[in-house]
Amino acid sequence: MGEPTRTRIGWRDLPEHVRSAVQEILGDRVVAAVSQPGGYSPGTADRVRTAGGGRAFVKAVCPALNAHSVALHRAEAAVAAGLPGYAPAPRLLGHHDDGEWVALVFTDVAGRHPRTPWRDDELATVLRTLEELAVTLTPNPVPHAPAAAERLATDFTGWHRIAADPPADLDPWARAHLPELCAAAERGLTALDGDTLCHVDLRADNLLLDPAGAVTVVDWPHACRGPAWLDTALLLVNVLLHGGHDIEALLRRLPLTAAVDPDTLTGVHAGLAGFFLDGARRPPPPGIPTVRAFQRAQGDALLPWIRHRLR
Numbered sequence: 251m252g253e254p255t256r257t258r259i260g261w262r263d264l265p266e267h268v269r270s271a272v273q274e275i276l277g278d279r280v281v282a283a284v285s286q287p288g289g290y291s292p293g294t295a296d297r298v299r300t301a302g303g304g305r306a307f308v309k310a311v312c313p314a315l316n317a318h319s320v321a322l323h324r325a326e327a328a329v330a331a332g333l334p335g336y337a338p339a340p341r342l343l344g345h346h347d348d349g350e351w352v353a354l355v356f357t358d359v360a361g362r363h364p365r366t367p368w369r370d371d372e373l374a375t376v377l378r379t380l381e382e383l384a385v386t387l388t389p390n391p392v393p394h395a396p397a398a399a400e401r402l403a404t405d406f407t408g409w410h411r412i413a414a415d416p417p418a419d420l421d422p423w424a425r426a427h428l429p430e431l432c433a434a435a436e437r438g439l440t441a442l443d444g445d446t447l448c449h450v451d452l453r454a455d456n457l458l459l460d461p462a463g464a465v466t467v468v469d470w471p472h473a474c475r476g477p478a479w480l481d482t483a484l485l486l487v488n489v490l491l492h493g494g495h496d497i498e499a500l501l502r503r504l505p506l507t508a509a510v511d512p513d514t515l516t517g518v519h520a521g522l523a524g525f526f527l528d529g530a531r532r533p534p535p536p537g538i539p540t541v542r543a544f545q546r547a548q549g550d551a552l553l554p555w556i557r558h559r560l561r
Contacts, residue, residue: 258292258294259292260294261280261285261308262283263294264294267348268348271346275343276304276306278302280300281301284296290538291538292315292537292538293319294353298358306356306357306358307340307356307358308354310323310351316535317536322472324352325472327347329470329471332394333392333447337387338379338383338386338467340358341356342355342356359458361459361460361466362458363459364454364459370495376459377504380481384479385478395447397474398442398444398450398475398480401474402442405521405525408526409435409520430560431556434521435521435524437514439517441511441517442476444475444480446480448477449473450472450476450484452481452485453485454488477510478506483510484522487548487552491547491551501515519552519559520556526548526552530543530545
């Protein structure tokens with residue numbers, strides 16, 4: 251997990267009309283709220299309890315905090331409304347959008363994030379869930395979800411932007427192999443066809459393990475149509491970041507990735523590395539001061555592995 255957002259507002263910081271709208275969705279008055287750590291949004295992320303004992307999870311943001319987060323909340327509302335009830339994801343109870351504030355109200359999921367560095371048992375449970383999720387969400391149940399190649403097209407041109415304006419601290423090997431990295435990312439992007447609804451932002455802080463060991467996947471604003479193996483490949487970036495596991499062995503062993511062309515997987519991870527390293531050199535977005543360091547850490551973790559694979 252990355253360092254949590256430290257500038258997040260809480261339930262009591264919301265305007266009265268937004269709190270009232272949430273309570274109308276819940277059909278009861280909120281009497282307690284506990285802000286949740288983790289994630290990269292300056293908006294609320296509260297587990298709330300109502301006077302009648304009901305529980306829910308509320309997230310809300312406005313453009314003054316971060317305009318991009320508002321767009322993400324709207325996108326997540328549209329995706330969550332289309333997820334089938336049997337998917338391991340929180341149910342959307344309702345949402346409020348007054349043109350400025352966007353608030354989403356979900357069922358509360360009892361659970362915690364997987365521990366990092368990843369434990370063998372928790373990683374195995376999550377990977378099994380991703381296999382089941384790929385079956386559950388094929389064919390794609392959200393008709394308006396964009397194609398993965400469309401969603402990631404700009405992200406995967408990160409190496410091109412780096413080549414046009416290389417940062418002074420660019421890794422020497424990467425500097426010497428920029429054309430190869432650009433080509434690998436392009437190759438990965440062209441391989442993202444598929445009709446599975448993919449989460450595309452899987453990491454420990456977007457997963458919850460309940461006391462019985464069941465996994466819930468949260469935060470779906472980036473969802474898109476892609477290959478069934480994509481989310482598994484992306485989760486392994488988080489595993490690689492935290493260390494302790496043989497990523498090569500996992501890619502060869504896991505059912506969803508074992509049959510995928512290794513050059514395709516290398517290309518996808520090269521595209522992600524370019525996105526992270528290009529993004530990390532930019533000023534932090536409003537209200538989210540920690541995200542650039544997290545992007546840099548992910549890019550730095552991926553680069554030696556990609557170097558090995560491209561050899």
